[in-house]
Amino acid sequence: MIVLFMTEISIKAEELFHIGAFSVTNSLVLAVITLLTLLIVAVVLHKKIALVPGKLQSVFELLIEQLLGVMDSVFGNRHASEKYFPLIATVFLFIMISNWFGLLPIVGALGLHTVHDGHEVFVPLLRAPAADLNFTIALAIISVFAVQFFGILAIGFFKHFSKYFTLKNPIFTFVGLLEFVAEFVKIISFSFRLFGNVFAGEVLLIIIGFLVPYGVPLPFLFLEVFVGFIQAFIFAMLTMVFVAMAVNEESAH
Amino acid sequence: MNPEVIKVMSIAFIMGVGTIAPALAIGWMGSKGVDAMGRNPEAAPKIQTAMILSIAFAEAIAIYALVVSLVLKFVE
Numbered sequence A: 001m002i003v004l005f006m007t008e009i010s011i012k013a014e015e016l017f018h019i020g021a022f023s024v025t026n027s028l029v030l031a032v033i034t035l036l037t038l039l040i041v042a043v044v045l046h047k048k049i050a051l052v053p054g055k056l057q058s059v060f061e062l063l064i065e066q067l068l069g070v071m072d073s074v075f076g077n078r079h080a081s082e083k084y085f086p087l088i089a090t091v092f093l094f095i096m097i098s099n100w101f102g103l104l105p106i107v108g109a110l111g112l113h114t115v116h117d118g119h120e121v122f123v124p125l126l127r128a129p130a131a132d133l134n135f136t137i138a139l140a141i142i143s144v145f146a147v148q149f150f151g152i153l154a155i156g157f158f159k160h161f162s163k164y165f166t167l168k169n170p171i172f173t174f175v176g177l178l179e180f181v182a183e184f185v186k187i188i189s190f191s192f193r194l195f196g197n198v199f200a201g202e203v204l205l206i207i208i209g210f211l212v213p214y215g216v217p218l219p220f221l222f223l224e225v226f227v228g229f230i231q232a233f234i235f236a237m238l239t240m241v242f243v244a245m246a247v248n249e250e251s252a253h
Numbered sequence B: 001m002n003p004e005v006i007k008v009m010s011i012a013f014i015m016g017v018g019t020i021a022p023a024l025a026i027g028w029m030g031s032k033g034v035d036a037m038g039r040n041p042e043a044a045p046k047i048q049t050a051m052i053l054s055i056a057f058a059e060a061i062a063i064y065a066l067v068v069s070l071v072l073k074f075v076e
Helices: A026-047 A055-075 A078-101 A133-155 A157-161 A170-211 A217-247 B003-018 B020-039 B041-074
Strands: A015-019 A022-025 A111-116 A119-124
Touching: A022 A026, A026 A055, A026 A078, A026 A133, A055 A078, A055 A217, A055 B041, A078 A133, A078 A217, A133 A157, A133 A170, A133 A217, A170 A217, A170 B041, A217 B041, B003 B020, B003 B041, B020 B041
Parallel strands: none
Antiparallel strands: A015 A022, A111 A119
């Protein structure tokens, strides 16, 4: 009789330890690792910056050129692109690198057997950060609030909120209220899009790895690399489009 | 019918039905985008940006269905 055992898939990120009342989950650990990696790369590049770029610097110069080019086509001028570049580029790089780190073989495989609620469970030490709903909701809240903040900074408090609360015309009043509610729905939409894609990818890889461990996971891993890039790109692009709409002087359609 | 059976069947049903409309929407948007790019190759970057954005919105609907079925399956 053959007994097959598949590792447990949990939708919640498993907690590893607490610091006081704050529980540190395995996805938080990998997110911090991503953060440290990006920081170290940034500091190294800064120290070795040269007029004739080496390989690492060329990669980042290419990234900056491409991203600024895409932002130019939405904002219209290079000055505005450079103003909002830090937020967009940070969101893009952080999500992309954290998604790609979530594909490393060690993630999800290295872990501890602990006793939880009476039965023994396997708790992985690392997990893709975007597979934790807390991470995606946090990023979504940052994006949506940054859009509001940039809107207020660019066109002033009253003009910005008059897009949502206006008494000019009963139709515009209603549409404005709907748009206001839609801002909160954007938080949910951003977070669930990223979470759904990354968590579903993880589940897919676990199941395929369980069914046929040799050879077959390869195309699925390529798919996940691609999805990781595309989801980061989409998150950044949507944030950028919303910033462009908020900074624009146009009133309700 | 006991609740367990209904739960398992609904997990599959949600995914089956919930991805019909997003799939149609994405196919339609892709075809219109490619049409537009064929007519006006100069505007291709703008069209491509708008097309990718719209496809992301449509795909998000399918992801909502996926999340509901995932929650049903993995949360007691």
